[in-house]
Amino acid sequence: MSGIIYEAFKRIHSWACRSDDDFADRLNYRYTAMMLVITSMLVSAKTYVGDPIHCWTPLQFSGAHVDYTNNYCWIKNTYKISHIGSLLPDKDVDRQESEIGYYQWVPIVLVLQAVLFYIPCLIWRxxxxxxxxxxxxLTAAVEDVVQNPENRDKTVEFMVRTINRCLKSQKDTRKGLIQKLQDKLAQNCCLFCGKRYGNYLLPLYYLCKVLYIVNAIGQLYLLNSFIGSEYNLYGFQVLRDLINGTDWTESQRFPRVTLCDFYVRERGQNIHRHTVQCVLPINLFNEKIYIIIWFWLVILAGITIFSLLRWFYTMCFSSRSKYIKEYLRLVGDYDPDVDRNYVAKFADNYLRQDGTFVLHMLDINLNDVVMSEVISGLWEHYKENECVPLSGFHIPGATASAPNQDDVKDPNAPFSHRGNGAVSKPGGDDSNVSQRRPPDYKS
Incomplete structure (x- = not known):
């Protein structure tokens, strides 16, 4: 049994330490969940180790009676009154409606909140x-590049080979007008989603982002039923009290002084009801915790919404080919006159949405130099194995038909780009062609 629990915690720890997401995601499932668990431990220590409640009992009560009263009122729930000078409710129904039944469950609820923050991460993983x-x-390889710069070349080659193999595994070999239409709709508006359309990861990531947002906002409203008041407006009311200069700690949501009713059977058939006044020191702590949680949930929802909009803009409105060109220029592997159309096809037809998403995710953790080497390696592999040359251009490594004899005899024919700065004249002797062959990245 202990081995199963150990393996479960080991698996959860390995998932939590992965970096296949962005900072906003880690704020949700890692730092927020950790904060809630630590807070739960602190409240538990105060609740089960200290004295969470003290009741003012009649003078004739012995020590055993006092302990019984404190334990009973802690378990049974207490009820609040508007202020100390107000009259007690006469009806039991009115007293039950004013009961406070959450303070015993705060540690457990905090742990459940942490679990809710981790669920979208589990779905994503x-x-x-x-x-x-x-x-x-791939993200583990990124960490290896950062920690072991001397292995950069091997790691970059591994990343390029892995991405190429994965992109090939997603490739749909079916042809036809319907398939082309589906690919176009999947490429532009995500109307079709799936691995063979090249847009499986991106919609899934959007879904997990939305789950984080729904979780953060939803917890504000779920805590309403737990605390028993308009908790979703709690922070605004605290800010209003601070602006007006009033004491924001005098909250009816977390009363310090409450009342408790219990019955004692005396000799014979006499049943006597006692009403005692109790102090809940734990509510002083709970109040500070939940005001911090309120503001944190609002801030967290805002950060996650901004992150979702940023990803949406990056992947849907920002040009994917422009992103590729920026990195190819860093290594001198892009010629606007020759490669412009090929880069667009490389981004839209070969990388597609999932490939571009993976590059953006790696870009979060890599520096520009290493990232440009990865994209350059993918670009060279594409030209070598996947590219179908357009009329009038020659791409190194791409299969092309024999050149026209008139073009061969023209000594003033334009130079063709080689991807690494080397050029050759169409029609020249093959022995004079300086062509770089990139490493074989195929698995």
Missing amino acids: MLNSNSGINLHR
Whole structure:
């Protein structure tokens, strides 16, 4: 049994330490969940180790009676009154409606809140492994580049080879007008989603982002039923009290002084009801915790919404080919006169949405130099194995038909780009052609 628990915690720890997401995601499932668990431990220590409640009992009560009263009122719940000078409710129904029943469950609820923050992360980790793109291995390789710069070349080659293999595994070999239409709709508006359309990871990531947002906002309203008041407006009311200069700690949501009713059977058939006044020191702590949680949930929802909009803009409105060109220029592997159309096809037809998403995710953790080497390696592999040359251009490594004899005899024919600065004249002697062959990145 202990071995199963250990393996479960080991698996959860390995998932929590992965970096196949951005900072906003880690704020949700890692730092927020950790904060809630630590807070739960502190409240538990105060609740179960200290004295969470003190009741003012009649003078004739012995020590055993006092302990019984404190324990009973802690378990049974207490009820609040508007202020100390107000009259007690006469009816039991009115007293029950004013009961405070949450303070015993605060540690457990805090842990459940932490679990809710971790659920979108579990969904992302479990489902992204089905995409064919092992994002975890790629991000682990990124960490290896950072920690061991001397292994950079081997690691970059591994990353290029892995991405190429994954992109090929997603490729749909079916042809036809319907298939082309579906690919176009999947490429532009995500109307079709799936691995063979090249947009499985991105919609899944959007979904997990939305789950983080729904979780953060939803917890504000779920806590209403737990605390028993308009908790979703709590922060605004605290700010109003601070602006007006009133004491924001005098809150009816977390009363310090409450009342408790219990019955004592005396000799014979006499049953006597006692009403005692109790102090809840734990509510002083709970109040500070939940005001911090309120502001944190609002800030967290705002950060996650901004992150979702930023990803949406980057992947849908920002040009994917422009992103590729910026990095190819860093290594001198882009010629606007020759490569412009090829880069667009490389981004839209070869990388597609999932490939571009993976590059953006790696870009979060890599510097520009290493990232440009990865994209350059993918670009060279594409020209070598996947590219179908357009009329009038020659791409190194691409299969092309024999040149026209008139073009061969023209000594003033334009130079063709080689991707690494080397050029050759169409029609020249093949022995004079200086052509760089990139390493074989195929698995």
